[in-house]
Amino acid sequence: xxxxxxxxxxxxxxxxxxxxxxxGLIPKAARQDSGYRDYDAADVHRLRFIRRARDLGxxxxxxxxxxxxxxxxxxxxxxxxxxxxxxxxxxKEKMAExxxxxxxxxxxxxxxxxxxxxxxxxxxxxxxxxxxxxxxEPREPWRFGKPGKRSARQxxxxxxDK
Amino acid sequence: xxxxxxxxxxxxxxxxxxxxxxxGLIPKAARQDSGYRDYDAADVHRLRFIRRARDLGxxxxxxxxxxxxxxxxxxxxxxxxxxxxxxxxxxKEKMAExxxxxxxxxxxxxxxxxxxxxxxxxxxxxxxxxxxxxxxEPREPWRFGKPGKRSARQxxxxxxDK
DNA sequence: TGTGGGGCTTCCAACGATGGGAAGGTCAAG
DNA sequence: CTTGACCTTCCCATCGTTGGAAGCCCCACA
Numbered sequence: 124x125x126x127x128x129x130x131x132x133x134x135x136x137x138x139x140x141x142x143x144x145x146x147g148l149i150p151k152a153a154r155q156d157s158g159y160r161d162y163d164a165a166d167v168h169r170l171r172f173i174r175r176a177r178d179l180g181x182x183x184x185x186x187x188x189x190x191x192x193x194x195x196x197x198x199x200x201x202x203x204x205x206x207x208x209x210x211x212x213x214x215k216e217k218m219a220e221x222x223x224x225x226x227x228x229x230x231x232x233x234x235x236x237x238x239x240x241x242x243x244x245x246x247x248x249x250x251x252x253x254x255x256x257x258x259x260e261p262r263e264p265w266r267f268g269k270p271g272k273r274s275a276r277q278x279x280x281x282x283x284d285k
Numbered sequence: 286x287x288x289x290x291x292x293x294x295x296x297x298x299x300x301x302x303x304x305x306x307x308x309g310l311i312p313k314a315a316r317q318d319s320g321y322r323d324y325d326a327a328d329v330h331r332l333r334f335i336r337r338a339r340d341l342g343x344x345x346x347x348x349x350x351x352x353x354x355x356x357x358x359x360x361x362x363x364x365x366x367x368x369x370x371x372x373x374x375x376x377k378e379k380m381a382e383x384x385x386x387x388x389x390x391x392x393x394x395x396x397x398x399x400x401x402x403x404x405x406x407x408x409x410x411x412x413x414x415x416x417x418x419x420x421x422e423p424r425e426p427w428r429f430g431k432p433g434k435r436s437a438r439q440x441x442x443x444x445x446d447k
Numbered sequence: 448t449g450t451g452g453g454g455c456t457t458c459c460a461a462c463g464a465t466g467g468g469a470a471g472g473t474c475a476a477g
Numbered sequence: 478c479t480t481g482a483c484c485t486t487c488c489c490a491t492c493g494t495t496g497g498a499a500g501c502c503c504c505a506c507a
Contacts, residue, residue, distance in 0.1 A: 172412050196403055198403060199401045200398055200399055200401075200403060200404060201399045201400055208390075211394070214386055217383055221342065225380070228369050239363065241358055241362060246355050248337075252333065
Protein backbone atom coordinates (compact mmCIF):
# COMPACT_ATOMS: atom_id res chain seq x y z
CA UNK A 124 0.00 0.00 0.00
CA UNK A 125 1.33 3.44 -0.93
CA UNK A 126 1.75 6.20 1.60
CA UNK A 127 -1.21 8.11 0.21
CA UNK A 128 -3.54 5.21 0.78
CA UNK A 129 -2.16 4.69 4.26
CA UNK A 130 -2.73 8.36 4.97
CA UNK A 131 -6.28 8.13 3.72
CA UNK A 132 -6.99 5.09 5.82
CA UNK A 133 -5.34 6.30 8.99
CA UNK A 134 -6.24 9.96 8.94
CA UNK A 135 -2.60 10.93 9.22
CA UNK A 136 -1.28 13.07 6.39
CA UNK A 137 1.53 11.79 4.20
CA UNK A 138 3.65 14.62 5.46
CA UNK A 139 3.19 13.57 9.02
CA UNK A 140 3.75 9.91 8.29
CA UNK A 141 7.14 10.73 6.82
CA UNK A 142 7.84 13.04 9.73
CA UNK A 143 6.97 10.38 12.27
CA UNK A 144 9.25 7.96 10.46
CA UNK A 145 12.03 10.49 10.31
CA UNK A 146 11.85 11.26 14.00
CA GLY A 147 11.77 7.58 14.89
CA LEU A 148 8.24 7.48 16.28
CA ILE A 149 7.47 4.71 13.80
CA PRO A 150 9.97 2.32 12.25
CA LYS A 151 11.24 2.89 8.74
CA ALA A 152 8.65 1.74 6.28
CA ALA A 153 9.35 -1.10 3.89
CA ARG A 154 10.03 -0.05 0.34
CA GLN A 155 8.58 -1.21 -2.92
CA ASP A 156 10.86 -1.80 -5.92
CA SER A 157 10.04 1.71 -7.04
CA GLY A 158 11.40 3.16 -3.83
CA TYR A 159 7.89 4.02 -2.67
CA ARG A 160 7.14 3.33 0.97
CA ASP A 161 5.03 0.24 1.50
CA TYR A 162 2.46 -0.09 4.29
CA ASP A 163 0.35 -2.95 5.52
CA ALA A 164 -2.69 -3.16 7.77
CA ALA A 165 -0.59 -3.24 10.93
CA ASP A 166 1.13 0.01 9.92
CA VAL A 167 -2.20 1.65 9.33
CA HIS A 168 -3.38 0.36 12.66
CA ARG A 169 -0.43 1.98 14.36
CA LEU A 170 -1.02 5.22 12.52
CA ARG A 171 -4.61 5.29 13.63
CA PHE A 172 -3.42 4.75 17.17
CA ILE A 173 -1.11 7.70 16.79
CA ARG A 174 -3.79 9.90 15.36
CA ARG A 175 -6.18 9.14 18.18
CA ALA A 176 -3.49 9.83 20.72
CA ARG A 177 -2.79 13.16 19.03
CA ASP A 178 -6.49 13.91 19.08
CA LEU A 179 -6.38 13.39 22.82
CA GLY A 180 -3.68 15.98 23.14
CA UNK A 181 -0.65 13.79 23.69
CA UNK A 182 2.64 15.08 22.37
CA UNK A 183 4.59 13.02 19.91
CA UNK A 184 7.00 12.14 22.66
CA UNK A 185 4.19 10.89 24.86
CA UNK A 186 2.81 8.92 21.96
CA UNK A 187 6.16 7.20 21.74
CA UNK A 188 5.68 6.09 25.31
CA UNK A 189 2.12 5.04 24.61
CA UNK A 190 3.29 2.94 21.70
CA UNK A 191 5.76 1.33 24.05
CA UNK A 192 2.99 0.61 26.52
CA UNK A 193 0.86 -0.72 23.73
CA UNK A 194 3.42 -3.21 22.56
CA UNK A 195 4.57 -4.19 26.03
CA UNK A 196 2.32 -7.08 26.85
CA UNK A 197 3.66 -7.46 30.34
CA UNK A 198 3.08 -3.94 31.57
CA UNK A 199 0.42 -3.33 34.17
CA UNK A 200 -2.75 -1.49 33.29
CA UNK A 201 -1.97 0.67 36.29
CA UNK A 202 0.99 2.10 34.37
CA UNK A 203 -1.18 3.13 31.50
CA UNK A 204 -3.80 4.55 33.79
CA UNK A 205 -1.27 6.63 35.67
CA UNK A 206 0.15 7.92 32.43
CA UNK A 207 -3.27 8.87 31.14
CA UNK A 208 -4.39 10.53 34.33
CA UNK A 209 -1.18 12.49 34.55
CA UNK A 210 -1.97 13.84 31.12
CA UNK A 211 -5.51 14.62 32.20
CA UNK A 212 -4.07 16.73 34.98
CA UNK A 213 -2.03 18.71 32.46
CA UNK A 214 -5.11 19.23 30.36
CA LYS A 215 -7.07 20.43 33.33
CA GLU A 216 -4.35 22.90 34.19
CA LYS A 217 -4.53 24.29 30.70
CA MET A 218 -8.27 24.50 30.95
CA ALA A 219 -7.99 26.38 34.20
CA GLU A 220 -5.57 28.84 32.64
CA UNK A 221 -7.86 29.51 29.75
CA UNK A 222 -10.83 29.75 32.04
CA UNK A 223 -9.03 32.39 34.05
CA UNK A 224 -8.44 34.37 30.89
CA UNK A 225 -12.07 34.06 29.95
CA UNK A 226 -13.19 35.16 33.37
CA UNK A 227 -10.94 38.22 33.31
CA UNK A 228 -12.00 39.18 29.84
CA UNK A 229 -15.66 38.73 30.54
CA UNK A 230 -15.40 40.77 33.68
CA UNK A 231 -13.75 43.55 31.75
CA UNK A 232 -16.29 43.27 28.97
CA UNK A 233 -19.14 43.41 31.45
CA UNK A 234 -17.95 46.81 32.57
CA UNK A 235 -17.68 48.08 29.03
CA UNK A 236 -20.69 49.92 27.70
CA UNK A 237 -19.94 48.82 24.18
CA UNK A 238 -21.37 51.92 22.63
CA UNK A 239 -20.03 54.74 20.46
CA UNK A 240 -18.07 56.38 23.22
CA UNK A 241 -14.34 55.82 23.38
CA UNK A 242 -13.79 55.17 27.06
CA UNK A 243 -13.42 51.44 27.50
CA UNK A 244 -12.64 49.50 30.66
CA UNK A 245 -11.20 46.66 28.62
CA UNK A 246 -8.43 48.74 27.15
CA UNK A 247 -7.98 50.47 30.46
CA UNK A 248 -7.67 47.13 32.16
CA UNK A 249 -4.89 46.22 29.80
CA UNK A 250 -3.25 49.58 30.16
CA UNK A 251 -3.44 49.84 33.93
CA UNK A 252 -3.78 46.32 35.17
CA UNK A 253 -4.39 46.04 38.86
CA UNK A 254 -0.78 46.74 39.69
CA UNK A 255 -0.64 43.70 41.90
CA UNK A 256 2.36 41.44 41.87
CA UNK A 257 0.83 38.58 39.96
CA UNK A 258 -1.27 40.93 37.91
CA UNK A 259 -2.77 38.42 35.54
CA GLU A 260 -1.80 34.82 35.81
CA PRO A 261 1.49 33.84 34.26
CA ARG A 262 0.86 32.18 30.99
CA GLU A 263 2.82 29.42 29.37
CA PRO A 264 2.74 29.31 25.61
CA TRP A 265 0.75 26.12 25.78
CA ARG A 266 2.53 23.09 24.60
CA PHE A 267 0.10 20.28 24.87
CA GLY A 268 1.78 17.91 27.24
CA LYS A 269 5.33 18.77 28.17
CA PRO A 270 4.80 19.68 31.78
CA GLY A 271 8.32 20.66 32.76
CA LYS A 272 10.22 23.76 31.77
CA ARG A 273 8.12 26.20 33.70
CA SER A 274 10.28 29.13 32.64
CA ALA A 275 10.96 31.53 35.45
CA ARG A 276 8.96 34.41 34.17
CA GLN A 277 10.58 37.71 34.94
CA UNK A 278 8.62 39.37 37.65
CA UNK A 279 8.44 43.11 37.82
CA UNK A 280 9.56 43.69 41.41
CA UNK A 281 7.46 46.70 42.11
CA UNK A 282 5.83 49.38 40.13
CA UNK A 283 8.13 52.30 39.97
CA ASP A 284 8.66 54.51 37.02
CA LYS A 285 11.74 56.16 35.55
CA UNK B 286 16.65 53.20 30.94
CA UNK B 287 18.38 50.09 29.65
CA UNK B 288 16.50 47.19 28.17
CA UNK B 289 17.16 45.03 31.22
CA UNK B 290 15.51 47.52 33.49
CA UNK B 291 12.59 47.88 31.12
CA UNK B 292 12.24 44.13 31.06
CA UNK B 293 12.28 43.97 34.82
CA UNK B 294 9.69 46.68 35.13
CA UNK B 295 7.39 45.41 32.43
CA UNK B 296 7.65 41.69 32.95
CA UNK B 297 8.63 41.21 29.32
CA UNK B 298 11.99 39.52 28.75
CA UNK B 299 14.74 41.37 26.95
CA UNK B 300 14.58 38.75 24.26
CA UNK B 301 10.95 39.42 23.65
CA UNK B 302 11.34 43.16 23.72
CA UNK B 303 13.89 42.96 20.93
CA UNK B 304 11.66 40.52 19.11
CA UNK B 305 8.65 42.80 19.37
CA UNK B 306 10.72 45.66 18.05
CA UNK B 307 12.07 43.57 15.21
CA UNK B 308 8.63 42.42 14.13
CA GLY B 309 7.26 45.93 14.29
CA LEU B 310 4.88 45.41 17.17
CA ILE B 311 6.58 48.27 18.96
CA PRO B 312 8.49 51.13 17.35
CA LYS B 313 12.25 51.07 17.22
CA ALA B 314 13.63 52.09 20.56
CA ALA B 315 15.69 55.21 20.97
CA ARG B 316 19.41 54.62 21.37
CA GLN B 317 21.86 55.90 23.90
CA ASP B 318 25.28 57.08 22.74
CA SER B 319 26.59 53.64 23.53
CA GLY B 320 24.19 52.04 21.10
CA TYR B 321 22.13 50.62 23.96
CA ARG B 322 18.38 50.83 23.56
CA ASP B 323 16.79 53.52 25.70
CA TYR B 324 13.35 53.24 27.24
CA ASP B 325 11.15 55.64 29.12
CA ALA B 326 8.08 55.22 31.28
CA ALA B 327 5.76 55.29 28.29
CA ASP B 328 7.65 52.43 26.68
CA VAL B 329 7.41 50.40 29.84
CA HIS B 330 3.74 51.18 30.00
CA ARG B 331 3.27 49.82 26.51
CA LEU B 332 5.27 46.73 27.34
CA ARG B 333 3.12 46.06 30.37
CA PHE B 334 0.08 46.43 28.16
CA ILE B 335 1.55 43.87 25.82
CA ARG B 336 2.36 41.47 28.58
CA ARG B 337 -1.11 41.63 30.00
CA ALA B 338 -2.59 41.05 26.59
CA ARG B 339 -0.32 38.04 26.15
CA ASP B 340 -1.41 36.79 29.54
CA LEU B 341 -4.96 36.94 28.30
CA GLY B 342 -4.09 34.73 25.40
CA UNK B 343 -3.96 37.27 22.60
CA UNK B 344 -1.51 36.57 19.81
CA UNK B 345 1.12 39.13 18.95
CA UNK B 346 -0.85 40.00 15.86
CA UNK B 347 -3.96 40.65 17.92
CA UNK B 348 -1.94 42.70 20.33
CA UNK B 349 -0.95 44.87 17.43
CA UNK B 350 -4.62 45.54 16.85
CA UNK B 351 -5.17 46.15 20.54
CA UNK B 352 -2.37 48.69 20.56
CA UNK B 353 -4.06 50.37 17.64
CA UNK B 354 -7.34 50.46 19.52
CA UNK B 355 -5.55 51.76 22.57
CA UNK B 356 -4.01 54.70 20.78
CA UNK B 357 -7.05 55.45 18.69
CA UNK B 358 -8.89 57.91 20.83
CA UNK B 359 -11.83 58.13 18.46
CA UNK B 360 -12.69 54.46 18.29
CA UNK B 361 -15.88 53.24 19.92
CA UNK B 362 -15.74 51.07 23.00
CA UNK B 363 -18.04 48.74 21.08
CA UNK B 364 -15.13 47.94 18.77
CA UNK B 365 -12.94 46.91 21.64
CA UNK B 366 -15.71 44.92 23.23
CA UNK B 367 -16.42 43.04 20.03
CA UNK B 368 -12.75 42.28 19.61
CA UNK B 369 -12.45 41.00 23.14
CA UNK B 370 -15.57 38.90 23.01
CA UNK B 371 -14.53 37.38 19.73
CA UNK B 372 -11.36 36.29 21.44
CA UNK B 373 -13.35 34.92 24.33
CA UNK B 374 -15.24 32.77 21.87
CA UNK B 375 -11.98 31.35 20.55
CA UNK B 376 -10.87 30.62 24.08
CA LYS B 377 -14.08 28.87 24.85
CA GLU B 378 -13.73 26.73 21.76
CA LYS B 379 -10.31 25.69 22.91
CA MET B 380 -11.64 24.92 26.34
CA ALA B 381 -14.36 22.80 24.84
CA GLU B 382 -11.81 20.86 22.81
CA UNK B 383 -9.70 20.17 25.84
CA UNK B 384 -12.73 19.30 27.87
CA UNK B 385 -13.70 16.74 25.26
CA UNK B 386 -10.25 15.20 25.54
CA UNK B 387 -10.53 15.09 29.29
CA UNK B 388 -13.92 13.50 29.13
CA UNK B 389 -12.77 10.83 26.72
CA UNK B 390 -9.68 10.07 28.75
CA UNK B 391 -11.52 9.94 32.03
CA UNK B 392 -14.11 7.65 30.56
CA UNK B 393 -11.41 5.33 29.35
CA UNK B 394 -9.61 5.53 32.68
CA UNK B 395 -12.81 4.76 34.54
CA UNK B 396 -13.01 1.47 32.73
CA UNK B 397 -9.42 0.60 33.47
CA UNK B 398 -8.84 -1.49 36.57
CA UNK B 399 -5.45 0.04 37.07
CA UNK B 400 -4.00 -3.07 38.64
CA UNK B 401 -1.16 -5.43 37.79
CA UNK B 402 -2.91 -7.08 34.90
CA UNK B 403 -2.00 -6.02 31.39
CA UNK B 404 -5.41 -5.67 29.73
CA UNK B 405 -6.23 -1.98 29.63
CA UNK B 406 -9.24 -0.27 28.08
CA UNK B 407 -7.26 2.93 27.66
CA UNK B 408 -4.74 1.40 25.30
CA UNK B 409 -7.48 -0.58 23.65
CA UNK B 410 -9.46 2.59 23.14
CA UNK B 411 -6.52 4.12 21.36
CA UNK B 412 -5.89 1.00 19.37
CA UNK B 413 -9.45 0.34 18.32
CA UNK B 414 -11.23 3.63 18.64
CA UNK B 415 -14.94 3.45 18.10
CA UNK B 416 -14.58 3.07 14.36
CA UNK B 417 -17.06 5.87 13.83
CA UNK B 418 -16.46 8.50 11.18
CA UNK B 419 -15.56 11.32 13.50
CA UNK B 420 -13.78 8.98 15.85
CA UNK B 421 -12.38 11.50 18.24
CA GLU B 422 -12.90 15.13 17.54
CA PRO B 423 -10.56 16.66 15.00
CA ARG B 424 -7.93 18.54 16.77
CA GLU B 425 -6.22 21.69 15.72
CA PRO B 426 -2.69 22.15 16.95
CA TRP B 427 -3.86 24.97 19.13
CA ARG B 428 -2.74 28.34 18.05
CA PHE B 429 -4.12 30.82 20.50
CA GLY B 430 -6.08 33.16 18.31
CA LYS B 431 -5.75 32.65 14.59
CA PRO B 432 -9.20 31.26 13.92
CA GLY B 433 -8.98 30.68 10.18
CA LYS B 434 -7.01 28.01 8.41
CA ARG B 435 -9.09 25.10 9.59
CA SER B 436 -7.05 22.60 7.60
CA ALA B 437 -9.19 20.04 5.88
CA ARG B 438 -8.15 17.09 7.94
CA GLN B 439 -7.88 13.97 5.88
CA UNK B 440 -10.78 11.74 6.73
CA UNK B 441 -10.36 8.02 6.56
CA UNK B 442 -13.25 7.11 4.26
CA UNK B 443 -14.06 3.75 5.72
CA UNK B 444 -12.27 1.16 7.65
CA UNK B 445 -10.97 -1.43 5.25
CA ASP B 446 -7.73 -3.22 5.50
CA LYS B 447 -5.17 -4.34 2.92
C1' DT C 448 5.09 4.36 -28.21
C1' DG C 449 4.53 8.90 -26.46
C1' DT C 450 2.44 11.93 -23.24
C1' DG C 451 0.03 13.84 -19.39
C1' DG C 452 -1.18 13.89 -14.84
C1' DG C 453 -0.98 12.35 -10.42
C1' DG C 454 1.52 10.14 -6.82
C1' DC C 455 5.86 9.42 -4.90
C1' DT C 456 10.71 10.85 -3.41
C1' DT C 457 13.90 14.20 -0.79
C1' DC C 458 15.05 18.61 0.92
C1' DC C 459 14.21 23.18 2.67
C1' DA C 460 11.41 26.74 4.76
C1' DA C 461 7.77 28.68 7.30
C1' DC C 462 4.58 29.41 11.14
C1' DG C 463 4.50 31.68 16.73
C1' DA C 464 6.55 32.77 20.85
C1' DT C 465 10.33 31.97 23.33
C1' DG C 466 14.86 30.64 25.11
C1' DG C 467 19.89 29.67 24.53
C1' DG C 468 24.22 30.90 23.31
C1' DA C 469 28.37 32.92 20.92
C1' DA C 470 31.28 36.88 19.82
C1' DG C 471 32.14 41.30 20.85
C1' DG C 472 31.22 46.32 22.68
C1' DT C 473 30.13 49.34 27.12
C1' DC C 474 29.94 50.70 31.64
C1' DA C 475 30.66 51.10 36.58
C1' DA C 476 32.95 49.68 40.69
C1' DG C 477 37.11 48.18 42.78
C1' DC D 478 43.28 48.49 34.49
C1' DT D 479 40.62 44.58 35.45
C1' DT D 480 36.44 42.36 36.38
C1' DG D 481 31.85 41.37 35.86
C1' DA D 482 27.40 42.73 34.56
C1' DC D 483 25.18 44.50 31.01
C1' DC D 484 24.36 45.45 26.19
C1' DT D 485 24.67 44.52 20.94
C1' DT D 486 23.72 41.40 16.72
C1' DC D 487 23.36 36.92 14.85
C1' DC D 488 22.06 32.20 14.52
C1' DC D 489 19.85 28.01 16.28
C1' DA D 490 16.29 25.06 18.69
C1' DT D 491 11.81 24.09 20.08
C1' DC D 492 6.87 21.62 18.48
C1' DG D 493 3.60 19.86 15.05
C1' DT D 494 2.37 20.76 10.78
C1' DT D 495 1.98 22.52 6.20
C1' DG D 496 3.77 24.23 1.83
C1' DG D 497 6.61 24.10 -2.04
C1' DA D 498 10.28 22.82 -5.42
C1' DA D 499 12.74 19.55 -8.22
C1' DG D 500 12.78 15.25 -9.94
C1' DC D 501 11.40 10.19 -10.40
C1' DC D 502 7.58 6.52 -11.03
C1' DC D 503 3.46 4.63 -12.70
C1' DC D 504 -0.81 4.16 -15.10
C1' DA D 505 -4.13 5.18 -18.49
C1' DC D 506 -5.27 6.91 -22.81
C1' DA D 507 -4.48 8.23 -27.60
